[in-house]
Amino acid sequence: MKIVIIGSGNVAYHLAKAFHRNQMAISQIFGRNETDLKSISAELQIPFSTTSLMDADLYLICVNDDSIGEVSQIISKENCLVAHTSGSLPKEALRGKFRKASFYPLQTFSKSKALDYSKIPFFVEAENREDSELLKNIALKISKNVMESDYEKRKYIHLTAVFSCNFVNHLFARAKEVSDSQNIPFDYFLPLIDETVSKIHEMEPKLAQTGPAVRNDERVLQIHEALINDEEHLKIYRTMNESIKKMYEL
Amino acid sequence: MKIVIIGSGNVAYHLAKAFHRNQMAISQIFGRNETDLKSISAELQIPFSTTSLMDADLYLICVNDDSIGEVSQIISKENCLVAHTSGSLPKEALRGKFRKASFYPLQTFSKSKALDYSKIPFFVEAENREDSELLKNIALKISKNVMESDYEKRKYIHLTAVFSCNFVNHLFARAKEVSDSQNIPFDYFLPLIDETVSKIHEMEPKLAQTGPAVRNDERVLQIHEALINDEEHLKIYRTMNESIKKMYEL
Structure with missing residues (x-):
């Protein structure tokens, strides 16, 4: 063949x-x-x-x-x-x-x-x-x-991949802008990122969620919003936090 | 001591x-x-x-x-x-x-x-x-x-961590909702996710970006928007794609 x-x-x-x-x-x-x-x-x-x-x-x-x-x-x-x-x-x-x-x-x-x-x-x-x-x-x-x-299913596979790969990489790129702005090497965040991914090999992502939004910690959310001076960062910050709160019915 | x-x-x-x-x-x-x-x-x-x-x-x-x-x-x-x-x-x-x-x-x-x-x-x-x-x-x-x-720097470290860990995990949780809706095991996406993270150990996240938004592929973006029937998914989808387009000046 x-x-x-x-x-x-x-x-x-x-x-x-x-x-x-x-x-x-x-x-x-x-x-x-x-x-x-x-x-x-x-x-x-x-x-x-x-x-x-x-x-x-x-x-x-x-x-x-x-x-x-x-x-x-x-x-x-x-x-x-x-x-x-x-x-x-x-x-x-x-x-x-x-x-x-x-x-x-x-x-x-x-x-x-x-x-x-x-x-x-x-x-x-x-x-x-x-x-x-x-x-x-x-x-x-x-x-x-x-x-x-079939094509129908493949479209959903691709969409899942966009959320879990393309968007994830973009979050890394935006995160690096934040750390770069303070001269903090982005490498410092790699162990945290590795662990975030390592976790979902063992548990449901929904159960692995941490951070201020899932704790409904308004104080920290306010502090972060005040730090952010980039419009795209702020849009992402708000969209993701609102989505986290919706998922956990907070 | x-x-x-x-x-x-x-x-x-x-x-x-x-x-x-x-x-x-x-x-x-x-x-x-x-x-x-x-x-x-x-x-x-x-x-x-x-x-x-x-x-x-x-x-x-x-x-x-x-x-x-x-x-x-x-x-x-x-x-x-x-x-x-x-x-x-x-x-x-x-x-x-x-x-x-x-x-x-x-x-x-x-x-x-x-x-x-x-x-x-x-x-x-x-x-x-x-x-x-x-x-x-x-x-x-x-x-x-x-x-x-100091505290000022720590706030930015924490904010970077929220983008690169908490939000990333939430994307996994939302991605799993998409794959679950089609009975596609989320485990199938783990090699892709592992590779996404493995890449940023070797290259800048900004240079590692793939997917329809960075290709400015309106056809695929339209197909995906038509597939999405969850309001939070759609908000994330649009926010992330707009942010990707802004970053690459598309």
Whole structure:
């Protein structure tokens, strides 16, 4: 079975690497960015091309959401399976006469950052049982957590990820602005952050809540509001505290 | 030098344990809750009392912010040092003729959760250099990260902690409501969350930002808004996305 990866960004790189590590041959990595393709090709010993797409049984399109439709049009072959890796697009975003699918790894990828691929949950969806089993088996070569998920469910998965990953990172970025303003190294907060996350591996986040809002400590909330001199910080501060109070009916 | 811990909650327990592990003798643990005191006393071989406060050189008051003032009044001795462990109160919240201080461990404590004490930053403040050196040396028995910090600075430390710990945990709690609504196990999101935090050990949170808002992906933002049927979720969703867009000038 021939597999081709289209794209040369973070997702393409890490999927290629995960396959490589698990002795799954990738026949080609195809894209526009020759520099990135060359670097992936050299590291993982996968042939690359920027011009001639190889004939394959499965194409994995690992490009930005906005480009998926257009990029998929380069696949003229009909008797093949094509999957994109987006959490927020239906498989019908792919344009062509091939069989369409989704192969969604739930993880945040940075090229420079090593990852334990075996822990990444994969959500797959295809037009028929056979394709869906095929994709599940391929994902199972990488990870233990593989599930089917239609587009409706995938939208909620992505939304949950936005709350628990994207927004969380933004809170770190805003928190760092506060500590920077007082020349307090943000590194001092890493043990606290690590422990906050370590806790929810063992207990429900709702039961792990601490801080002034859940204690309904108006004195501290007032002190903090008086300290904050950035409009966005204040909006976040108020929105989060109000939401905490609502959750605990305070 | 005789040290007494007042209180029997999470902070009292973990401080007592951290001292115990580092061969620092605690002369007594004093409080109201006999059950908790007995349990700490049995585990760490520290004498306890609910009625008779022992004479000591240093009292560490580990009780809720609201009780610190009242609890400190039980210390009638004048020639001693008394420190509270609150991030959000000045040392003057202590009431008495003793020398006042603050001994603030920046961490979230749960009784059942083991901690690496050596990584906890301690912020200390006292009325004079001698007391402040004493507190620093005591903290250094537990941790490598010990700094002086006056009340003004401590308020910002606490505010940073609220953003990067309390609010982050609340995002997890809200995210779990989204995944629960679709019967998606929240455990599936733990590798993503772990990676989100792992990343900021290596790079600036601002540079690690991913997600639809920083891509200015209006299509996905609209899809998510249509999915959300909880008012608090929607408020958080909009506030965080607007703040992300502002930060990156989108």
